[in-house]
Amino acid sequence: MELDELKSAWRALGHQLERQDAIQFQLLRDSRLERARRSLRPLMLGQTLQFLLGVALIGLGVACWTRNPEVPGLLAAGILVHAFGVANAALAGITMALVARVDYSAAVLRIQKQLATLRRFHAFNANICALPWWIMWLPVVVAFAGLGDAPPGSATPAWVWIGLGVGLAGLAGTWLYAWSGRRTARQADRDRADGADGIRRSERIVDELASFERD
Numbered sequence: 001m002e003l004d005e006l007k008s009a010w011r012a013l014g015h016q017l018e019r020q021d022a023i024q025f026q027l028l029r030d031s032r033l034e035r036a037r038r039s040l041r042p043l044m045l046g047q048t049l050q051f052l053l054g055v056a057l058i059g060l061g062v063a064c065w066t067r068n069p070e071v072p073g074l075l076a077a078g079i080l081v082h083a084f085g086v087a088n089a090a091l092a093g094i095t096m097a098l099v100a101r102v103d104y105s106a107a108v109l110r111i112q113k114q115l116a117t118l119r120r121f122h123a124f125n126a127n128i129c130a131l132p133w134w135i136m137w138l139p140v141v142v143a144f145a146g147l148g149d150a151p152p153g154s155a156t157p158a159w160v161w162i163g164l165g166v167g168l169a170g171l172a173g174t175w176l177y178a179w180s181g182r183r184t185a186r187q188a189d190r191d192r193a194d195g196a197d198g199i200r201r202s203e204r205i206v207d208e209l210a211s212f213e214r215d
Contacts, residue, residue, distance in 0.1 A: 036115075043095070067147065068146050092125070095121060095125055
């Protein structure tokens with residue numbers, strides 16, 4: 001074999017190896033990104049349930065405050081539940097839109113930025129719609145009571161004030177504990193349940209892919 005033929009065969013072999021490497025990397029990329037996509041499914045399910053809960057709270061709140069315009073406590077509870085329902089539905093809808101917006105065909109850096117945006121907004125969503133349940137269960141119960149007949153000017157039951165005090169204390173304690181930076185097994189379980197762990201898992205998968213690309 002002459003030198004020119006040897007060089008040509010060597011170049012052809014090099015091109016073939018490059019194509020094989022590109023194919024192998026694309027298969028690896030597709031597999032990893034599909035895992036990242038599947039990791040967000042629990043989050044989508046949780047946000048769908050939150051959206052439906054928000055719609056139900058809107059209906060409950062409207063039913064309460066429209067039936068009791070002359071009972072201040074029930075009117076206030078109905079409006080509060082109505083507003084909380086709007087917040088739940090709206091934030092769940094935005095979170096689901098952010099999940100759907102993640103473009104797995106884009107560059108890895110762009111995917112990382114989209115997942116980071118999703119993680120930050122999900123944390124905001126949890127602070128607005130999850131932590132307030134320490135208190136919001138009370139207006140919800142009052143709103144259900146408002147679906148019946150309530151005489152105008154009726155006194156607020158003592159259990160409402162007790163429940164409100166317990167709720168405020170629990171909410172303040174939860175916020176202080178979160179700010180301390182410590183996490184317990186119960187907090188970790190809640191993260192897994194509401195989809196935050198799925199976001200972190202997706203980020204880890206994409207970070208591994210980015211590291212592989214750099215290498």
